[in-house]
Amino acid sequence: MTHRILAVALPPLPEVQPGDDLPALIADAWREAMAADADMAPAQGDVLVVTQKVVSKAEGALVDLRTITPRPEAVAFAERWDRDARQVEVVLREAAAVVRMDRGVIITRTRHGFVCANGGVDASNVAPDTVTLLPEDPDRSARQIRGGLATLLDRPSEDVPAVVISDSFGRPWRWGITDIALGVAGFAPLDDQRGRPDTTGRTMRSTIVAVADEIASAAELASGKTSGRPVVLVRGVVLPAGAGTIHDDVVMPRENDLFP
Amino acid sequence: MTHRILAVALPPLPEVQPGDDLPALIADAWREAMAADADMAPAQGDVLVVTQKVVSKAEGALVDLRTITPRPEAVAFAERWDRDARQVEVVLREAAAVVRMDRGVIITRTRHGFVCANGGVDASNVAPDTVTLLPEDPDRSARQIRGGLATLLDRPSEDVPAVVISDSFGRPWRWGITDIALGVAGFAPLDDQRGRPDTTGRTMRSTIVAVADEIASAAELASGKTSGRPVVLVRGVVLPAGAGTIHDDVVMPRENDLFP
Numbered sequence: 459m460t461h462r463i464l465a466v467a468l469p470p471l472p473e474v475q476p477g478d479d480l481p482a483l484i485a486d487a488w489r490e491a492m493a494a495d496a497d498m499a500p501a502q503g504d505v506l507v508v509t510q511k512v513v514s515k516a517e518g519a520l521v522d523l524r525t526i527t528p529r530p531e532a533v534a535f536a537e538r539w540d541r542d543a544r545q546v547e548v549v550l551r552e553a554a555a556v557v558r559m560d561r562g563v564i565i566t567r568t569r570h571g572f573v574c575a576n577g578g579v580d581a582s583n584v585a586p587d588t589v590t591l592l593p594e595d596p597d598r599s600a601r602q603i604r605g606g607l608a609t610l611l612d613r614p615s616e617d618v619p620a621v622v623i624s625d626s627f628g629r630p631w632r633w634g635i636t637d638i639a640l641g642v643a644g645f646a647p648l649d650d651q652r653g654r655p656d657t658t659g660r661t662m663r664s665t666i667v668a669v670a671d672e673i674a675s676a677a678e679l680a681s682g683k684t685s686g687r688p689v690v691l692v693r694g695v696v697l698p699a700g701a702g703t704i705h706d707d708v709v710m711p712r713e714n715d716l717f718p
Numbered sequence: 719m720t721h722r723i724l725a726v727a728l729p730p731l732p733e734v735q736p737g738d739d740l741p742a743l744i745a746d747a748w749r750e751a752m753a754a755d756a757d758m759a760p761a762q763g764d765v766l767v768v769t770q771k772v773v774s775k776a777e778g779a780l781v782d783l784r785t786i787t788p789r790p791e792a793v794a795f796a797e798r799w800d801r802d803a804r805q806v807e808v809v810l811r812e813a814a815a816v817v818r819m820d821r822g823v824i825i826t827r828t829r830h831g832f833v834c835a836n837g838g839v840d841a842s843n844v845a846p847d848t849v850t851l852l853p854e855d856p857d858r859s860a861r862q863i864r865g866g867l868a869t870l871l872d873r874p875s876e877d878v879p880a881v882v883i884s885d886s887f888g889r890p891w892r893w894g895i896t897d898i899a900l901g902v903a904g905f906a907p908l909d910d911q912r913g914r915p916d917t918t919g920r921t922m923r924s925t926i927v928a929v930a931d932e933i934a935s936a937a938e939l940a941s942g943k944t945s946g947r948p949v950v951l952v953r954g955v956v957l958p959a960g961a962g963t964i965h966d967d968v969v970m971p972r973e974n975d976l977f978p
Contacts, residue, residue, distance in 0.1 A: 461947060466722045583916045629890075631977065634931065654944060656843045656944055658843055664835075672897065680722060695939050717890035
């Protein structure tokens with residue numbers, strides 16, 4: 459273990475449209491980075507973190523708000539809290555369950571099992587009257603991007619980067635959003651250290667590190683929200699061996715959760 | 719903005735004892751890193767992330783469990799869930815409120831306002847029959863470490879690193895822990911981007927990024943839990959200007975929270 463992590467935002471991508479070949483756009487940006495700095499060539503253990511927004515755009519997970527007729531509940535909530543009733547309607551349609559709906563905030567459980575503000579429906583960095591939805595299956599999105607890159611990069615298979623699809627979520631009890639992983643490909647998203655000795659030799663009983671989420675947060679620091687750089691190369695992380703998905707490994711089943 | 723973040727764990731610290739001069743130990747480790755790699759010399763914008771464990775040890779925030787007589791409630795909970803009743807007792811003593819106490823898990827609100835498992839009381843990486851408590855005022859701890867380093871490093875004041883005190887917290891709805899910031903010194907822990915234009919020129923309405931928490935997560939990737947490297951240098955982050963504390967800026971007041 460090198461104890462050294464590098465997170466570098468790749469050059470900006472062109473505006474992504476539905477149907478675009480996202481792996482090709484990412485590979486182009488990566489080649490541009492390599493042309494400027496040979497150290498950026500793919501290496502074993504690399505992770506590419508791709509923000510949800512460009513994945514949703516490429517997959518066409520967009521809604522034209524001009525086509526949406528909000529239900530009365532959405533109109534009332536929007537009027538009271540100065541929001542767009544059509545967007546509120548989309549949030550409610552996307553929700554498997556409403557966890558909280560108060561003070562202008564709607565927190566839902568999506569059909570993926572994510573609990574987040576507005577169910578991931580987002581109007582930032584998209585055209586007017588348009589919102590993005592979360593990708594239908596972000597783990598599948600990650601696998602598809604990784605598969606596309608494997609072909610495009612023409613590198614040995616051990617140098618095909620892992621992929622994380624990231625998004626910004628709030629959390630209870632603390633102000634501010636942090637980036638977390640919606641989907642992964644190429645590594646196990648949790649590092650289960652239970653049973654390993656700590657520095658005193660005592661066996662750790664409860665340490666399971668959400669490595670994929672920490673990678674997403676590190677990537678956010680390199681990209682920022684307004685730079686048009688939706689892809690970040692993260693290098694140096696000791697990736698937990700094996701495969702896995704956010705859906706199966708990280709999303710907590712309702713019956714295990716102590717919270718609503 | 720360089721769009722390039724580096725996180726490097728400093729060499730291991732000696733075992734920290736109550737009363738130790740933690741800034742001096744950190745400065746020694748940093749000098750050792752510099753001796754091996756001149757690029758490690760302090761630079762503007764550097765952040766040192768220090769894990770709670772060594773801060774608590776240096777401050778003597780330790781409890782000898784042999785001195786603890788558990789209350790009946792702690793004994794019953796410990797017997798049912800195979801835990802140490804004395805540790806359960808300490809968790810209850812440290813709690814301002816118990817948020818959940820079920821299935822062997824105790825989630826409390828500490829007097830600092832943190833909501834976390836076991837109220838931050840932790841038996842890992844400490845001597846047998848000993849637990850660490852959270853630092854009394856982690857923002858103050860961060861300021862003290864930063865003040866000590868300012869003297870020790872003998873660098874221009876703009877090169878005195880910012881400091882984050884980190885800890886590993888679980889969260890609702892997702893498995894796994896991520897490192898977050900308990901205290902900060904030298905920058906504002908939130909980057910309030912509300913009012914700034916996004917890439918399409920639309921004004922962002924709700925984006926407040928928890929930069930300090932993301933820095934803590936990035937640092938965890940570089941240190942790991944079992945390496946004896948409790949201090950990580952994080953470089954390249956665009957630190958939000960100004961000052962601030964986790965207590966005042968990040969801990970959400972009860973009346974603003976939609977969760978228990």
